[in-house]
Amino acid sequence: MGRKLLLEHANIEGIASYDVYRKNGGYRSVEKALKTMTPDEVVEEVKKSGLRGRGGAGFPTGMKWSFLAKPEGVPRYLLCNADESEPGTFKDRYLMEKIPHLLIEGMITSSFALGANQSYIYIRGEYMYVLRILEKAIAEAYANGWLGKNILGSGYNLDLAVSPGAGAYICGEETALIESLEGKRGNPRIKPPFPAVKGLWGCPTVVNNVETIAAVVPIVNDGGDEYAKIGIGKSTGTKLISASGNIRKPGVYEIELGISVDEFLNSEEWCGGMKNGKRLKACVPGGSSVPILPHFLVTKTAAGEDRLMSYESLADGGFATGSMLGSGGFIVYDEDQCIVRNTWNFTRFYHHESCGQCSPCREGTGWMEKVLHRLEYGHGKMEDIDLLWDIQRKIEGNTICPLGDAAAWPVAAAIRHFREEFEWHVNEPQACMQRNYGLVAEKVFAPASV
Amino acid sequence: MSAETTHSQIAFPQETLAEVNRILGLFPEDNKKSALLRVLHIAQAEFGWLDVPVMDYVARLLHINPVEVYEVATFYSMYDTKPVGKVKLEVCRTGPCMIEGAEKIVKYIEDKLGIKDGETTADGVFTLKTVECLGACGYAPMLQAGEQFHEHLTEEKVDALIEKYRANPRANYMGM
Numbered sequence: 100m101g102r103k104l105l106l107e108h109a110n111i112e113g114i115a116s117y118d119v120y121r122k123n124g125g126y127r128s129v130e131k132a133l134k135t136m137t138p139d140e141v142v143e144e145v146k147k148s149g150l151r152g153r154g155g156a157g158f159p160t161g162m163k164w165s166f167l168a169k170p171e172g173v174p175r176y177l178l179c180n181a182d183e184s185e186p187g188t189f190k191d192r193y194l195m196e197k198i199p200h201l202l203i204e205g206m207i208t209s210s211f212a213l214g215a216n217q218s219y220i221y222i223r224g225e226y227m228y229v230l231r232i233l234e235k236a237i238a239e240a241y242a243n244g245w246l247g248k249n250i251l252g253s254g255y256n257l258d259l260a261v262s263p264g265a266g267a268y269i270c271g272e273e274t275a276l277i278e279s280l281e282g283k284r285g286n287p288r289i290k291p292p293f294p295a296v297k298g299l300w301g302c303p304t305v306v307n308n309v310e311t312i313a314a315v316v317p318i319v320n321d322g323g324d325e326y327a328k329i330g331i332g333k334s335t336g337t338k339l340i341s342a343s344g345n346i347r348k349p350g351v352y353e354i355e356l357g358i359s360v361d362e363f364l365n366s367e368e369w370c371g372g373m374k375n376g377k378r379l380k381a382c383v384p385g386g387s388s389v390p391i392l393p394h395f396l397v398t399k400t401a402a403g404e405d406r407l408m409s410y411e412s413l414a415d416g417g418f419a420t421g422s423m424l425g426s427g428g429f430i431v432y433d434e435d436q437c438i439v440r441n442t443w444n445f446t447r448f449y450h451h452e453s454c455g456q457c458s459p460c461r462e463g464t465g466w467m468e469k470v471l472h473r474l475e476y477g478h479g480k481m482e483d484i485d486l487l488w489d490i491q492r493k494i495e496g497n498t499i500c501p502l503g504d505a506a507a508w509p510v511a512a513a514i515r516h517f518r519e520e521f522e523w524h525v526n527e528p529q530a531c532m533q534r535n536y537g538l539v540a541e542k543v544f545a546p547a548s549v
Numbered sequence: 550m551s552a553e554t555t556h557s558q559i560a561f562p563q564e565t566l567a568e569v570n571r572i573l574g575l576f577p578e579d580n581k582k583s584a585l586l587r588v589l590h591i592a593q594a595e596f597g598w599l600d601v602p603v604m605d606y607v608a609r610l611l612h613i614n615p616v617e618v619y620e621v622a623t624f625y626s627m628y629d630t631k632p633v634g635k636v637k638l639e640v641c642r643t644g645p646c647m648i649e650g651a652e653k654i655v656k657y658i659e660d661k662l663g664i665k666d667g668e669t670t671a672d673g674v675f676t677l678k679t680v681e682c683l684g685a686c687g688y689a690p691m692l693q694a695g696e697q698f699h700e701h702l703t704e705e706k707v708d709a710l711i712e713k714y715r716a717n718p719r720a721n722y723m724g725m
């Protein structure tokens with residue numbers, strides 16, 4: 100059994116209520132920080148922990164916090180990103196629903212570290228019932244003196260509130276989130292200025308993922324060094340993984356970073372292996388935006404080493420033969436799944452979710468969706484595959500926010516690793532409507548030609 | 550609801566106004582516009598959908614220009630600026646749900662209710678809509694009705710929930 104820092108108490112009866120949470124050691128990090136530490140000392144512990152943002156990009160949290168501008172007399176804000184809309188990702192909902200006070204506690208301790216006196220949790224509108232759970236927890240925290248004025252007699256004041264989105268993946272991008280929280284359309288802002296300088300209402304702002312903020316609780320309780328002992332290399336601590344697809348035991352799991360992909364996928368403790376005795380075809384290890392891996396690159400790297408559940412190992416080989424840990428949305432595909440259909444499905448998602456500000460993203464995603472649709476339905480031509488390659492390359496890096504890249508990468512990876520399956524759709528337009536291509540040939544890895 | 554072209558009587562009941570005031574109180578004095586998305590959710594729950602008179606009413610409550618409300622209401626996919634049924638059945642169609650059979654569930658509901666994706670039943674009770682990832686990938690296939698998530702869907706489960714909502718269309722709202 101691996102160590103659990105976030106979900107250790109998640110299955111205790113009544114843990115969503117304040118009393119049970121407190122009895123199980125809840126709010127200790129607030130006591131410790133407010134009574135015995137300075138804000139900078141909290142930031143220092145987070146730096147030492149090596150914690151990296153759990154929202155997808157993996158940026159070191161301590162470093163992000165130390166970039167926050169602190170001009171005199173200007174309020175600063177901490178915003179929690181609970182927009183969770185990346186296909187394959189459902190861990191934040193699990194955490195907030197099961198153990199809401201962990202997020203509230205993390206918000207208080209983190210806000211103290213940043214010197215924020217007003218913080219918000221921005222949650223996707225579809226999670227309205229979770230918003231109500233959080234509001235209840237916040238009310239309990241106020242009633243017990245953990246929020247409000249002069250918390251624990253420390254002189255520190257903090258107000259915390261939740262605010263919903265209304266159905267827009269793009270509002271998970273931090274500047275779009277800020278726009279949305281200001282009551283506007285979720286159009287990402289051009290950076291710089293970065294939120295650390297000009298964020299919510301023009302003030303310095305930090306945006307962190309739900310899981311990142313929750314991880315601050317064990318870091319402050321046990322110290323950054325203890326946290327850093329878990330994991331491997333620069334992938335410290337534990338990570339919530341949302342496991343879905345054709346596996347026996349889908350769900351949310353907390354793993355110690357660095358366990359092998361093979362163990363995660365096949366052991367009874369986690370995914371429990373493939374469902375219905377089918378064989379593995381492919382895996383998207385970090386949410387829909389990251390490159391898909393064909394079966395022979397899932398548990399092993401191109402160099403033949405064991406692939407690990409860590410930022411570095413999942414990225415081993417770059418985009419040629421690797422992928423990314425991303426948000427930890429681990430989607431598993433068996434031999435019956437069609438890669439072209441899946442790529443079309445994801446591309447439709449990005450087209451639907453593009454905010455429309457940049458033409459490469461707005462037009463490119465729609466164009467790719469059309470081309471993929473005709474390939475999937477047996478009307479494609481061989482040139483369409485190169486056309487797709489060309490479009491995705493022209494989107495990547497040419498847009499205001501990373502949604503453009505997120506739309507381009509899955510298409511590129513699908514063609515890179517499954518070109519034969521795309522070609523089969525062109526060559527066998529009848530067959531492709533009746534059955535799926537099956538597994539890629541059991542080939543030894545050869546560098547992709549594209 | 551669908552027969553109505555536009556709302557005539559628009560005002561929140563007293564307790565809803567109190568809730569709106571509580572929400573306005575969560576934001577600093579000069580930034581009350583931040584409450585807009587939440588208040589639009591409340592207005593939609595109250596009036597069924599957001600037509601121009603409803604949006605104008607929200608603009609008055611928040612002391613902002615009507616156009617600021619229109620641009621938000623038309624940007625976010627949860628807001629309905631056209632009439633819809635009392636219960637929206639929103640089936641997730643994205644990746645993990647698709648490979649676990651979302652398309653079959655959509656077809657089943659279409660056949661059962663005699664409507665297509667995006668349409669409303671003649672009695673105005675149900676609207677079927679396919680939506681993008683709702684964050685329930687491990688419990689696929691799934692649909693959302695009002696605030697409720699219905700996961701691990703089977704045909705039997707769909708039958709049962711349709712019965713439930715037909716009997717009580719408001720069963721899906723937990724509060725304001």
Ligand SMILES: Cc1cc2nc3c(=O)[nH]c(=O)nc-3n(C[C@H](O)[C@H](O)[C@H](O)COP(=O)(O)O)c2cc1C
Pocket residue numbers: 151152153154155156157158160180181182183184185268269270271272273274306307308309311312500501502505
């Ligand atoms: C299109 C897009 C969607 C995103 N969605 C989310 C999201 O739902 N949740 C999240 O935490 N981060 C999301 N991010 C990343 C955020 O912009 C930001 O990097 C993150 O919230 C920072 O928190 P962290 O450092 O704690 O990971 C998204 C980014 C992009 C470009």
Ligand code: SF4
Pocket residue numbers: 269286287452453454455456457458460461498499500501502503
């Ligand atoms: S890349 Fe796409 S989503 Fe991002 S700002 Fe441009 S158009 Fe909007």
